[in-house]
Amino acid sequence: MDIEINREALSAASFSEDRLRAVGDRLLRATNSREVPGAVLVVGRGDLTVCTAVAGKEIDLPDYQREMTVNTIFDLASLTKVCVTLPAVLWLIDRGELLLSDRLEMYMPEYGDGVKRKVTVKHLLTHSSGLPPGDFLPGLQDVEARWRRVPQIPLANEPGQRVVYSDIGFMLLGRLVETVTGQTLDEFARTRIFQPLGMTHTSFRPTRALADPGEEAWGPTPYSPPGFAATEVVKGNGRAAYAFVHDENAYSLGGVCGHAGLFSSAHDVARYTRMWVGSGPQVLSRRAMETALQCSTEGLDGRRGLGWCLRGDAYDHMGDLWSTSSFGHTGFTGTSISIDRTEQVWMVLLTNRVHYGREGDPLRLRRALHNAVMRALL
Numbered sequence: 001m002d003i004e005i006n007r008e009a010l011s012a013a014s015f016s017e018d019r020l021r022a023v024g025d026r027l028l029r030a031t032n033s034r035e036v037p038g039a040v041l042v043v044g045r046g047d048l049t050v051c052t053a054v055a056g057k058e059i060d061l062p063d064y065q066r067e068m069t070v071n072t073i074f075d076l077a078s079l080t081k082v083c084v085t086l087p088a089v090l091w092l093i094d095r096g097e098l099l100l101s102d103r104l105e106m107y108m109p110e111y112g113d114g115v116k117r118k119v120t121v122k123h124l125l126t127h128s129s130g131l132p133p134g135d136f137l138p139g140l141q142d143v144e145a146r147w148r149r150v151p152q153i154p155l156a157n158e159p160g161q162r163v164v165y166s167d168i169g170f171m172l173l174g175r176l177v178e179t180v181t182g183q184t185l186d187e188f189a190r191t192r193i194f195q196p197l198g199m200t201h202t203s204f205r206p207t208r209a210l211a212d213p214g215e216e217a218w219g220p221t222p223y224s225p226p227g228f229a230a231t232e233v234v235k236g237n238g239r240a241a242y243a244f245v246h247d248e249n250a251y252s253l254g255g256v257c258g259h260a261g262l263f264s265s266a267h268d269v270a271r272y273t274r275m276w277v278g279s280g281p282q283v284l285s286r287r288a289m290e291t292a293l294q295c296s297t298e299g300l301d302g303r304r305g306l307g308w309c310l311r312g313d314a315y316d317h318m319g320d321l322w323s324t325s326s327f328g329h330t331g332f333t334g335t336s337i338s339i340d341r342t343e344q345v346w347m348v349l350l351t352n353r354v355h356y357g358r359e360g361d362p363l364r365l366r367r368a369l370h371n372a373v374m375r376a377l378l
Contacts, residue, residue: 001028001055002070006048013045019376024053026372031056035365036334036351038068038229040266043373046344047279049270059230059240060355073201073263074229074350075246077331080262081170083202083272084189086307088177089125090288091192097180100125100306104172107179110151118159121176124169125306126296130155134167134249143254147175163302165315167249167259174258186256196283197271202264205255206243228263229352231333246333246354260331269348273337277344293327293341317363319370334362338370347373 003024005017020043030036038056042049058066076083092098100122105111111119115130123129131153150171156164174185181188186204194202206228230240245251247260255261274280276289292306303313308327311318318326318338322345328338334353339346349369353362 001025001031001053003051003053004070005051009045009048009050013048013050014378015043015045015050016376016378019372020051023369023372023376024051024055026369027053028055030365030369034356035360036353036362037355038072039334039349039351040068040070040072040074041350041369042266042270042348043376044270044274044346045377046277047274049267052266058228058352059242061233061240068229069227070267071201071227071265072229072350073206073227073243073265074335074352075231075243075331075333076262076264076269076335076350077247077260077333078167079269079329079331079335079337080260081258082307082329082337083264083269084185084193084262085170085173085177085258086125086292087193087284088185088188089121089173090284090292090306092177092180094285094288098176104176107176108151108172115155115158119155120159121173122296122306123159124173126304127163127165127169127302128160128297128300128304129166129169130157130159130161131164131166131168131172132156133165143252146253150175161300163297163300163304163313167247170259171249171253171257174256177258184256185258189262193272193283194268197275197281199264199268199271202262202268204261204263205245206263229350230355231352232354232357240355266348266350269335269337269350270346273339273346273348276339277341277346317366317370319367319374321371321374330366336366340374343374343377345374345377 027039037060041053043051054068054070056068058068058072102121104119105117119129178185228242230242231246233240245255245261250257250260295303295310297304303310309315309329310327311324317330322340323342325341330336334351336349
């Protein structure tokens, strides 16, 4: 396990070096006990990065192992929702191109009938649209046919009545961004979010840059190249998948979606996270970000901002010691972002936990590490 402590930032950020090292020790125990194969953790306060801890393996097969590094690229899974789709929608709102109250039917005629006419951009961002969670496209092979199927999915309940975490809602938001901007979601994200923030190791479909001419641009291979955290072992050949999106729906839709498909490193994700505490380059207005952090679902059996999970929500992963003003998000592959607005403490934790299979639940480890980080604050 490697841990880098920024001693120049320790005093200014009011962290204990010994207690930060204890956080790294907890992470090392998690990889040694196979709670997760490997992890990269970045902790900061305001504009200061205080420590980076690296433990475990990028890939851990019986006949092949490779150590995790600080620059390892991870499948971010549902962090795509808050690192791409949310800022893209807020960017459009900032510029008067979209309103939270806009009905989806304005951009997708399929939403012009019956109760679907009530679905708004805000409903989709807050998971209160009435759409079901996710598994929805069996038996369709053609990508465009699958995309045409998405708007046909029936609502499970009337919009604005319940919070039901829905990948489908963010798929629709991704398509909405493309409709309004005339750009693909990955191109919009690259030019409007990643480049301005200096996120040089962040992209959809990253193996397109690695593939040899004539080869399939992205997909499973026997061994991942250095620099990528392996995800789930491919059934039938015992080899680990890498660098193509783990989420089946995103994979089947071409790898660029509003709910999943983004790849990045911990320090790139930290660059994005710092924007939400007002540090460094900004691609969104302060008012847009403040609006996103207000609870929009009081009384609906969930506490959601726009995109973000707030304290007290069923998906809250931030432990016992983070303030009630905290917000964050997780990804199924084992990734998370957390920000405590009161203390200005932020934390990026990237793991490849699905490399060992989907059965394990990383929630306890996430909460334990969050508590250990907050304990390190003097």
